[in-house]
Amino acid sequence: MEVMMLLVYDQPGVMQRVMGEFNRKRINVETIVVGKCEVPDRARIVLSIEDKEKALSVIEHMRALHEVIEADLVDHSRHEAYALLFSRDGVCRVTGSVDEVDAIVKKSQPERYVQAMNAI
Amino acid sequence: MKGARAAVELLEKQNVQVMFGIPGGVLLPFYDELVQSDIRHILVRHEQCAGHMADGFARVSKKPGVCIATSGPGATNLVTGVATAFMDSSPMVAITGQVETDKLGGDAFQEADSFSLMMPVTKHNFRVTDPKVFPETMKKAFMIAMTGRYGPVHIDIPVDIFRAEITDEQMAKEVRIPKPKRNLSELLDAIKLLEKAERPTIMVGGGVAWSQAGGEITRLAEMLMAPIVTTLMAKGSVAENHPLVLGVCGMHGRQVANYALNNCDVLLAIGTRFSDRVTGKLSEFGRKTKVVHVDIDSSEIGKNVKGRVALVGDAWTVVNALIAGLQKRTKVATWRARIIELNKQCTCNYDLCSEPLKPQKVIHELSKNLPDDAIVTTEVGQNQMWAAHFYKCYSKRMFITSGGLGTMGFGFPAAMGAKIARPNCVVADIAGDGSLQMVSQEFATAVESDIPVMICLLNNGWLGMVKQWQKLFYGSRYKATQFTAGSPDFVKLAEAYGAEAIRVEKHSEVAEAIKRGCKAEVPFLIDFIIDPEEDVLPMTPPGKTTADCIKGRCQWKGEVC
Numbered sequence: 001m002e003v004m005m006l007l008v009y010d011q012p013g014v015m016q017r018v019m020g021e022f023n024r025k026r027i028n029v030e031t032i033v034v035g036k037c038e039v040p041d042r043a044r045i046v047l048s049i050e051d052k053e054k055a056l057s058v059i060e061h062m063r064a065l066h067e068v069i070e071a072d073l074v075d076h077s078r079h080e081a082y083a084l085l086f087s088r089d090g091v092c093r094v095t096g097s098v099d100e101v102d103a104i105v106k107k108s109q110p111e112r113y114v115q116a117m118n119a120i
Numbered sequence: 121m122k123g124a125r126a127a128v129e130l131l132e133k134q135n136v137q138v139m140f141g142i143p144g145g146v147l148l149p150f151y152d153e154l155v156q157s158d159i160r161h162i163l164v165r166h167e168q169c170a171g172h173m174a175d176g177f178a179r180v181s182k183k184p185g186v187c188i189a190t191s192g193p194g195a196t197n198l199v200t201g202v203a204t205a206f207m208d209s210s211p212m213v214a215i216t217g218q219v220e221t222d223k224l225g226g227d228a229f230q231e232a233d234s235f236s237l238m239m240p241v242t243k244h245n246f247r248v249t250d251p252k253v254f255p256e257t258m259k260k261a262f263m264i265a266m267t268g269r270y271g272p273v274h275i276d277i278p279v280d281i282f283r284a285e286i287t288d289e290q291m292a293k294e295v296r297i298p299k300p301k302r303n304l305s306e307l308l309d310a311i312k313l314l315e316k317a318e319r320p321t322i323m324v325g326g327g328v329a330w331s332q333a334g335g336e337i338t339r340l341a342e343m344l345m346a347p348i349v350t351t352l353m354a355k356g357s358v359a360e361n362h363p364l365v366l367g368v369c370g371m372h373g374r375q376v377a378n379y380a381l382n383n384c385d386v387l388l389a390i391g392t393r394f395s396d397r398v399t400g401k402l403s404e405f406g407r408k409t410k411v412v413h414v415d416i417d418s419s420e421i422g423k424n425v426k427g428r429v430a431l432v433g434d435a436w437t438v439v440n441a442l443i444a445g446l447q448k449r450t451k452v453a454t455w456r457a458r459i460i461e462l463n464k465q466c467t468c469n470y471d472l473c474s475e476p477l478k479p480q481k482v483i484h485e486l487s488k489n490l491p492d493d494a495i496v497t498t499e500v501g502q503n504q505m506w507a508a509h510f511y512k513c514y515s516k517r518m519f520i521t522s523g524g525l526g527t528m529g530f531g532f533p534a535a536m537g538a539k540i541a542r543p544n545c546v547v548a549d550i551a552g553d554g555s556l557q558m559v560s561q562e563f564a565t566a567v568e569s570d571i572p573v574m575i576c577l578l579n580n581g582w583l584g585m586v587k588q589w590q591k592l593f594y595g596s597r598y599k600a601t602q603f604t605a606g607s608p609d610f611v612k613l614a615e616a617y618g619a620e621a622i623r624v625e626k627h628s629e630v631a632e633a634i635k636r637g638c639k640a641e642v643p644f645l646i647d648f649i650i651d652p653e654e655d656v657l658p659m660t661p662p663g664k665t666t667a668d669c670i671k672g673r674c675q676w677k678g679e680v681c
Contacts, residue, residue, distance in 0.1 A: 016239065057423070060421075064418075064419045066264060
């Protein structure tokens with residue numbers, strides 16, 4: 001699993017342009033997190049992709065985009081994950097390492113859930 | 121001032137002298153301001169052709185072509201023109217009108233999401249929704265089109281931006297021009313490889329045409345004693361009468377060019393993206409070859425051909441750096457001598473005088489009779505490949521074609537754009553009857569705007585290239601490729617628009633017709649009725665190697681690989 005971090009302009013159309021490149025290269029994004037960041041009017045996109053070769057093939061294309069300021073593959077020796085579990089009892093938030101979150105999700109067998117793996 | 125006035129002034133400040141387009145509802149404020157301007161506006165008959173004309177203009181002038189279309193259908197029609205420019209890295213600023221900002225997304229009359237439509241076929245695109253940044257955005261568009269690897273930039277402008285008030289302060293805001301990206305850290309590796317090479321070959325692509333580095337590359341070739349092969353996009357960027365220039369390689373390329381490409385030990389590839397039409401089967405391409413890849417766009421390096429020495433920079437700069445690094449060394453001339461000998465053997469006689477008229481004969485006479493500064497454009501299909509293979513492009517001649525997208529109907533409007541950029545040159549479109557029928561309405565534009573281009577129509581009554589594939593790969597089961605009763609009388613068609621036209625059916629009349637076309641002061645069509653059975657050969661079938669080449673008339677006896 002590869003993690004890519006992009007610094008982009010915080011404006012409409014940016015996600016479409018970034019995802020357009022992934023679409024063209026037939027790369028499925030496992031997880032994506034976007035939000036405001038320390039730089040005003042900029043946003044950070046963190047996303048993860050299964051295949052290293054595909055991640056490497058798309059990174060130069062990311063850098064070529066005019067709304068992308070920085071694009072890098074990041075070291076992710078510590079696999080962080082986040083999950084939201086929905087059950088009859090309410091919503092439960094889980095954070096921790098990928099293995100921990102994975103184990104909790106499997107164990108609790110929630111009705112619905114979403115997992116953000118390797119991208120936070 | 122109003123946004124529309126600002127738009128016209130910004131175009132004037134960018135030194136735009138001509139623009140191509142069709143007005144529409146949301147563009148009315150802009151066109152109203154254009155009345156006062158010196159910018160020449162060419163009224164086309166279909167927005168696609170506005171794109172191709174701007175593209176042709178850009179390829180000749182090396183300045184961004186400007187085209188404009190209205191919202192909705194205007195924008196969707198323009199997409200083909202913009203996509204063609206994108207695939208061939210042609211600088212362009214494409215402007216589309218849009219419905220009012222507050223109506224966006226509401227399915228208003230003539231609303232289309234042109235911002236999204238244009239996104240994958242532009243280098244970058246903008247939708248202006250705030251008048252404050254409008255002047256800055258226009259400047260950015262021109263800057264982006266012309267920095268680094270050239271490309272089309274699209275701006276979608278809602279009509280309320282044209283009506284909004286723009287301040288002088290906003291107009292004065294300048295944009296930062298980024299430094300050109302260069303990475304020559306592997307220059308020494310490249311020089312070492314080239315010095316050690318016994319059989320080096322230089323392959324030049326469209327980047328060399330844009331960078332105008334042909335002269336320097338010929339010098340480098342002489343130093344390395346290396347032959348030069350060109351891609352379709354680079355045809356004309358190096359003089360084809362030089363003994364080391366082997367011409368176009370690839371699917372319909374000259375066999376000696378493919379020989380040099382497949383038998384070199386070091387390949388210096390400059391400004392090319394290794395298109396499938398050049399490489400054939402990618403896994404077989406360059407297996408025995410070390411590749412030095414020079415490109416202005418770092419994302420091209422390693423995209424199709426892996427394992428290479430990479431130099432990132434524009435062709436002219438990098439080639440000069442290589443020349444400086446390689447000076448004062450002599451090499452053994454065996455490879456050079458062998459290539460020159462093979463090149464002589466590959467020069468066949470195509471002055472074919474049999475009936476019905478052969479297309480090779482027409483191209484042969486064009487080579488002989490066009491002036492040394494003539495600009496040739498082509499459509500897409502057999503006409504394009506005959507032109508690429510048989511036309512000799514040297515001196516100040518130029519060759520313009522839709523190589524990447526392969527847009528039928530490109531050549532005629534591109535010729536008009538080229539003629540506007542260089543009104544004193546003869547501009548000839550080598551056309552096919554299939555392609556010309558896609559844009560034949562532009563005779564009206566050519567006559568009305570006084571753009572005297574020559575159209576050399578190779579008329580065989582078929583969608584010839586598709587027919588050829590049906591013949592070779594689908595057991596001659598022809599479907600939807602022959603034009604029967606529906607084809608027009610092209611001479612009458614051209615004359616109906618006020619152009620001049622003649623029909624040529626005999627080989628003895630070809631040269632005279634071309635000479636007449638060169639002197640014509642109005643758009644001039646020559647309807648060459650050619651042999652419908654003639655295929656474009658040699659041909660390397662798609663996904664195969666040159667060992668599987670179908671030769672036809674080709675006399676090549678040299679080894680294949």
